[in-house]
Amino acid sequence: MKNVPVEKETDPASSFEGTAANPQWGGRFASGPAAIMSEINASIGFDKILWRQDIRGSLAHAAMLQKVGLLTATELAEIRQGLGDIAQEIGEGRFEFSPALEDIHMNIEARLSERIGEAGKRLHTARSRNDQVATDFRLWVRDAIDGLQEQTASLMRALATRALEHHATPMPGFTHLQVAQPVTFGHHLLAYVEMLSRDRGRLRDARARLNECPLGSAALAGTSFPIDRAMTAAALDFDRPTANSLDAVSDRDFALEFLSALSLQAMHLSRLAEEIVMWASAPFGFVTLSDAFTTGSSIMPQKRNPDAAELVRAKIGRIMGNFVGLLTVMKGLPLAYAKDTQEDKEPVFDATEAMTLSLAAMDGMIRDLKPNTDRMREVAGMGFSTATDLADWLVRELRVPFRTAHHVTGRLVGLAEQKGCDLADLSLAEMQAVEPGITAGIFDVLTVESSLASRTSFGGTAPSNVQQQAQAWLNKLGETT
Ligand code: ARG
Numbered sequence: 188m189k190n191v192p193v194e195k196e197t198d199p200a201s202s203f204e205g206t207a208a209n210p211q212w213g214g215r216f217a218s219g220p221a222a223i224m225s226e227i228n229a230s231i232g233f234d235k236i237l238w239r240q241d242i243r244g245s246l247a248h249a250a251m252l253q254k255v256g257l258l259t260a261t262e263l264a265e266i267r268q269g270l271g272d273i274a275q276e277i278g279e280g281r282f283e284f285s286p287a288l289e290d291i292h293m294n295i296e297a298r299l300s301e302r303i304g305e306a307g308k309r310l311h312t313a314r315s316r317n318d319q320v321a322t323d324f325r326l327w328v329r330d331a332i333d334g335l336q337e338q339t340a341s342l343m344r345a346l347a348t349r350a351l352e353h354h355a356t357p358m359p360g361f362t363h364l365q366v367a368q369p370v371t372f373g374h375h376l377l378a379y380v381e382m383l384s385r386d387r388g389r390l391r392d393a394r395a396r397l398n399e400c401p402l403g404s405a406a407l408a409g410t411s412f413p414i415d416r417a418m419t420a421a422a423l424d425f426d427r428p429t430a431n432s433l434d435a436v437s438d439r440d441f442a443l444e445f446l447s448a449l450s451l452q453a454m455h456l457s458r459l460a461e462e463i464v465m466w467a468s469a470p471f472g473f474v475t476l477s478d479a480f481t482t483g484s485s486i487m488p489q490k491r492n493p494d495a496a497e498l499v500r501a502k503i504g505r506i507m508g509n510f511v512g513l514l515t516v517m518k519g520l521p522l523a524y525a526k527d528t529q530e531d532k533e534p535v536f537d538a539t540e541a542m543t544l545s546l547a548a549m550d551g552m553i554r555d556l557k558p559n560t561d562r563m564r565e566v567a568g569m570g571f572s573t574a575t576d577l578a579d580w581l582v583r584e585l586r587v588p589f590r591t592a593h594h595v596t597g598r599l600v601g602l603a604e605q606k607g608c609d610l611a612d613l614s615l616a617e618m619q620a621v622e623p624g625i626t627a628g629i630f631d632v633l634t635v636e637s638s639l640a641s642r643t644s645f646g647g648t649a650p651s652n653v654q655q656q657a658q659a660w661l662n663k664l665g666e667t668t
Contacts, residue, residue, distance in 0.1 A: 226286075231284050232286070234291045236327070238295065241319070248419055250422065251414060254418060255414060257312050258306070266310055269303040269307060276298075290320075291323075292320060313403065313410040313414050314402065314405055314410075315407075320529075321401035321402075321404070327535075336391070341550055344664045346377070349553060351661065353373045356564075357567040366566065366567075366572050369568070369638050372560075373654075377660070379455065389447075389448035396444065398424075399427055399428065399435075400416065403416040403419060404432035434522075442531050442535050446535065446538055454503055456546070461496075463552060463556065464497060467481075475557045479555055482494045502542070512530075571604075571609070573633045573635065577629065577632065578596040579632070580629050581625075595621055602621070
């Protein structure tokens with residue numbers, strides 16, 4: 188029986204005997220790690236995705252080392268050349284990533300030394316992997332934010348474009364998922380533009396707080412070398428260097444803020460996705476999705492399933508899970524760096540991928556979906572949806588207090604319900620039997636169209652409002668794509 192929980196081809200208990208020590212710190216180590224140690228320790232499997240950021244950070248660091256006299260101009264030139272070649276090797280898939288070198292930082296540094304010798308070995312002066320990874324990861328998250336910002340803007344444009352097209356298309360507005368009052372389809376779509384705009388605001392805020400450079404904090408205490416942290420910060424487009432080295436190497440707030448912003452955004456997308464799933468179902472019949480965004484059933488030939496919408500609806504599970512997971516990793520960690528924080532990357536990578544996919548799929552579906560306007564108009568008038576308009580008429584025309592008007596309208600709804608007809612199908616005499624002051628003018632406010640047209644209060648659903656709002660969003664977002 189093996190005394191380790193997982194079965195490996197090699198016996199983990201003995202495999203460290205005779206393996207070579209890590210060349211990056213071999214001085215103090217006589218032999219390499221146990222196989223299981225390597226396996227739990229190595230992050231190269233997932234952090235190789237940081238290679239561009241790692242090389243960018245190293246180039247900035249090297250230029251600074253040369254400026255303050257810690258590298259010669261020749262050494263800097265060699266490092267630049269070497270890192271450029273390594274970037275090419277990785278870009279072309281020719282780089283051999285080694286788990287024995289643990290992570291992307293040591294893989295690149297070791298390869299650099301292999302290629303250029305002495306100068307490569309000087310690169311790690313005045314830095315540690317702790318400030319290095321904190322810097323790389325901030326750069327990566329910043330790039331991810333920028334990409335998602337663009338995608339979110341594109342989705343907002345898609346929604347605003349469809350909203351403009353359907354600024355006057357009636358649909359039922361719901362509360363408690365019961366038909367409440369008529370709204371326009373455009374108004375409904377613009378509600379999501381508002382949510383996404385707040386999502387963009389949160390990403391913007393997260394980016395602003397993230398944008399400080401940890402490089403030069405070294406392992407935890409700073410360094411005795413005369414480094415110029417403002418120079419590296421500027422070279423990497425950070426606003427300033429971080430002010431406390433202990434905080435800088437151990438802080439992952441930027442990743443958590445990013446994940447929390449994505450969790451909210453995923454929640455918004457899941458709501459829209461859920462609506463699309465409902466709208467596309469036969470009992471609703473509000474929209475049709477084309478073949479491009481649906482799948483068939485292997486058994487039921489008539490089926491057209493909104494799988495893309497369902498998957499977007501589900502992505503919140505992993506995105507929020509990633510947020511909670513990393514928050515839990517960070518809880519209770521003593522200062523400063525601890526290996527626990529190596530667990531910060533996969534949740535962020537996974538959430539980014541899920542959000543990138545979700546936004547692209549939602550963008551496609553919104554542009555693709557075909558509203559069934561007749562059906563939406565029909566349902567918009569169901570369930571006495573203009574009852575509030577009737578009550579408002581009593582208030583406006585007869586100066587009946589609203590509470591009384593509500594009561595009168597309730598009786599008229601009861602009457603219509605009893606007769607199995609709409610409010611507009613009641614006769615004037617029947618209405619007057621309930622409230623003698625009612626005149627024929629009341630019938631003008633009982634249609635879906637008049638109800639919509641009357642909702643002109645700021646933020647209301649009147650087609651004129653919606654047209655204006657959709658146009659304003661498109662102007663703000665730029666009409667391209
Ligand atoms: N791969 C490590 C991480 O992601 C890099 C930092 C390692 N630092 C250390 N002191 N072992 O956190």
